[in-house]
Amino acid sequence: MTTLERQLHAAPRHHRYVLTVTFIVMILFTWSVTAISFKSVDETGLKIASNIFKGLLNPDLNLLFNFSTQSVPYLLVETVAIAFLGTIVGAILAIPLAFLAATNIVPRPVSWVTRLLLIFIRTIPALVYGLMFIRVTGPGPFAGVLTIGISSIGMLSKLYVDSIEEIDTKVLESMTSIGCTTFEKIRYGIIPQLLSIFMSIMIYRFDMNMRDASVLGLVGAGGIGAPLIFAMRGYKWDQVGSILIGLVILILIIELVSNKLRSKLVKG
Template sequence: MNQRILTELNKEPNKTKQYVILVAVLLGAFIWSLSALNFNAMDEGGGKIAANILKGIVQPDTNLLFNGTKQGVPYLLFETICIAFLGTIFGAILSIPIAFLMAPSIMPKPVYLFMRAFVVVIRTIPALVYGLMFIRVTGPGPFAGVMTMSLTSIGMVSKLYVDVIEEIDTGILESMDSFGCTTFEKIRFGIIPQLIANFTSITIYRFDMNLRDATILGLVGAGGIGAPLIFAMNSYRWNQVGSILIGLIVLILIVEVVSNYLRGKLVNG
């Protein structure tokens, strides 16, 4: 038996050459990528700015950090959370019908191929570009940020929703059909219970991502805490930069812990 096992193992192809070639290609691509970097652009000013940012975090502007007005860090963080939350909710709602239209097991081939191409186009354009477009349409402010978050959420959320839809246990639906259940009853008691946990987990995960993106969108005027951050950096008010960064760090850590806990509960039942 041992000899037979050794014989079968010896028949396995030797993949050492493939691994060596793969490593060589990756290493060559990495070295080629380094040629595009201009390290001469790094000067003493950049190091000084980095040191000032760290100094601002150590010695933040406590008046800004604990200011309860609309110019304070708590309100700006709350506005950022609202932008991310509303954008995630709207994007998740819009993603549900799009996901069903993208499901090969439900829709004819021309329909799901068209919808998949539509979603690919949405995912191709970066969030900052969408932000600049909506600012031109609606003007600067949180509403442009919400619209941007909604549209960018569709690109990822609908794609993940499709994977969940394709894993539905059709045996349950066939059993309900044999009992004479209506279409509404099959959707209510056969499909929704299989989808709700995973859909909610995906939505929470996307909210976590949108919260970070909402901060970046503020840099182009789409509301949130990003605009005051860039204004403080351009004005060299490093203690205010430190206050804003501290607020962002605390917020991201809290959301990360809570979202991981909720997603774990949903996935594991």
């Protein structure tokens, strides 16, 4: 018997713990299943489901390959623009908040107040921000950009703070000892350590914002969400199929590009 096998056999057994957790999970699963009801599923519902499936298999090609202001390509470009600009706005606003929330940069009272503010920002869903900004700016892409920007601040700031608190402070102490100014310490001591990490976080958030921007159109904040919900309400499943196909292709492309960029930034 090898050393690894002896260690495996000598490891303590947690049968009671495993059985208890399994029992609790089974109870929760059984309780959840009882909430499922098939009473509302009738012939009409099955027919609608069949029409949805047919629409996905037979999309409206004219809508998919046309380049008018109501076509899928134009709306996808608008959605990308909303997500991109919103990410830039959120990333810029998150930087000073992140430094104010970092315990190794500012006093703890200032840090805790800023963290409470960031928690409050993260608590409000993006759709609520969208409804608020639509009242202020009116329906359209601008409301979507502001919504994406504000809703991005919470997550970006939190990830920025984690990066800031992990920087090598010995570099800053060395720069202080040779008489560097605050600007020089930020320019040559902090930014080089954080730039690639911040860029990687921004790309990750942009990937998430693409999905949020697609949904914001449901409340009138621009993008492809509004045509999607209108097509669904009008039972135009071929148009729904075209929009969903365009969204899937776009998300896949952005996923591949963002993963490559982030891997290069991490390696660099």
